[in-house]
């Protein structure tokens with residue numbers, strides 16, 4: 452039996468997906484600019500709802516996954532962040548990626564970095580993973596900056612899912628990065 456978790460940070464609640472969250476997530480998944488960075492067309496509402504279902508199922512099967520990112524001040528869902536299993540990842544080590552996608556109005560506030568750090572803390576402190584990777588298109592400077600702010604280091608390039616990707620990773624012994632401020636991260640297990 453695998454657990455379900457939620458995390459509170461200074462400005463965010465990273466929580467499990469609930470009925471109806473697809474409406475909020477559609478501000479992210481329905482935006483062509485946002486989706487172009489993850490190599491996808493903008494979703495229609497039914498596809499966003501299906502994506503929420505897949506993220507919930509990932510959690511139930513594996514005990515980790517993508518969290519719904521709720522902004523504490525507004526209570527709005529502003530995107531997704533968390534850990535994702537890639538069974539076809541071709542390199543050695545755990546096939547678990549930390550990733551993030553936020554609606555455009557939530558960019559430029561540090562939310563992706565705040566959510567990513569919380570997700571890494573969950574991966575290392577709760578799941579006890581030895582390593583977590585991240586990947587993005589070479590020209591995705593914003594995503595690469597999130598990786599670097601979280602202490603991931605560049606490991607190489609590869610072709611994956613039809614794109615030339617740059618690959619970063621962080622090993623457990625390097626977590627948390629020494630220059631990181633003491634994070635306010637409260638991880639708790641929740642009922643299934």
Ligand SMILES: CC(C)(COP(=O)(O)OP(=O)(O)OC[C@H]1O[C@@H](n2cnc3c(N)ncnc32)[C@H](O)[C@@H]1OP(=O)(O)O)[C@@H](O)C(=O)NCCC(=O)NCCS
Nearest residue numbers: 485488551552553558559560561562563564586587593594
């Ligand atoms: C990738 C993505 C999540 C990054 O978002 P982002 O807003 O650039 O990243 P952060 O949330 O960490 O915010 C960092 C910015 O917030 C600023 N910021 C403002 N207030 C801040 C605060 N209180 N704390 C920290 N940073 C703050 C930082 O200075 C930085 O600004 P800069 O971009 O001018 O240097 C976003 O661009 C996105 O969703 N893109 C499309 C999907 C995508 O590419 N996903 C990743 C695929 S691999």
